[in-house]
Amino acid sequence: GVDQPSEYSRLTGMHGWFGAAMPFQGGEYGQVLLSRWPMKQPRVVRLPGTPGSEPRIAVTALVDVPQTGRIRWAGLHLDAGRDDLERWEQAGRLLEEFPGDAIPTLLAGDYNATPESRVMRRLLEPSRGWVDTAKAWAAPTVPAESPRSRIDYVLASPPEAWETIESKVIAESVASDHRPLLAVLRLLG
Numbered sequence: 001g002v003d004q005p006s007e008y009s010r011l012t013g014m015h016g017w018f019g020a021a022m023p024f025q026g027g028e029y030g031q032v033l034l035s036r037w038p039m040k041q042p043r044v045v046r047l048p049g050t051p052g053s054e055p056r057i058a059v060t061a062l063v064d065v066p067q068t069g070r071i072r073w074a075g076l077h078l079d080a081g082r083d084d085l086e087r088w089e090q091a092g093r094l095l096e097e098f099p100g101d102a103i104p105t106l107l108a109g110d111y112n113a114t115p116e117s118r119v120m121r122r123l124l125e126p127s128r129g130w131v132d133t134a135k136a137w138a139a140p141t142v143p144a145e146s147p148r149s150r151i152d153y154v155l156a157s158p159p160e161a162w163e164t165i166e167s168k169v170i171a172e173s174v175a176s177d178h179r180p181l182l183a184v185l186r187l188l189g
Contacts, residue, residue, distance in 0.1 A: 005032040019044040019059035031059045031075050039063055045097050047090040049079060056090055058097070058107075068187050074098065076109035078119075087112060087119045095122075100129025100157040104187055108154040110178060115150055123155065131159040133183050137167040141181055144173035154183040163188055 009016035015035045019042070020028035033039060039061035047056040060074035076094070079086035091113075098105055107130070113119040115138070124130055132138070133154045140147035147169065156162040166184040173179065 001027075008032060008034060015039055017042040017059070017061060019057060021055045021057045030057060031077065033059050033061055033073070033075055035061070035063050037063050037065060045074070045093070047076075047078070047093050049086050049090070053079075053081075053086075056086075058094065058109075060097075062103075065187070069104075071104045071106065071187065072098070073106040073108065076107060076111070078110065078112045080112045084113065084117065084119055087117075088122070091119050091122050095128060098157070102158070104161045105157045106133075106154055106162075106185070107157075108181075108183070110152050112151050120153075129157045129159065130155045131157070131162070133162065133164045133185060134167040134181075135164050137164075139169040141169050141179045142177065144177050144179050147179055152178055152181045154181065154185075156185065161188055162186070 005016045005018035012034055015038050016032055017039050018032045019030050021030040033042065042061035045058040045060060047058060049056050056077060056079055058074045058076035060072065062070055062072050064070050078090045094107065098107060124132055133156050138150060140150045141152040142149050163186040165186055168182050170180040170182055
């Protein structure tokens with residue numbers, strides 16, 4: 001019964017935008033983007049999935065960052081099934097939607113895929129124009145109580161546009177079944 005996106009906006013003082021994935025308990029279930037600056041053209045990108053399963057989405061917007069320029073970013077949550085076929089198809093849809101063009105772009109979220117998985121290898125294939133921002137700081141994020149697997153990422157494109165200042169997994173295990181991932185990035189040029 002709580003409008004969580006509005007509450008997050010109020011508590012952080014940030015601009016918020018909610019993208020619904022599905023109706024849920026008299027409301028909606030989905031993802032929210034929060035930004036220090038106003039968002040332009042926010043929208044939901046529907047990701048492929050099996051009919052009847054939990055719908056998966058990415059939420060995306062453009063942001064004009066003062067003294068920096070326009071960036072595009074998206075939050076996502078890919079399928080969590082043991083079989084990676086849906087994640088594979090969802091990764092393909094992300095690559096279609098976010099082709100690694102000239103607009104500096106960040107894709108952040110729960111990929112439900114380990115670094116050595118074929119899904120992450122597909123997304124990070126050098127010709128696709130994406131890079132994992134964690135670099136040498138990469139660390140496990142799940143389960144929150146005692147992380148053993150890394151399935152959360154911030155990917156950036158084009159690679160030469162971004163510099164990672166810091167990336168770390170925050171030791172917090174109450175709010176989620178994942179530990180928070182913090183990435184501090186600098187947009188170059």
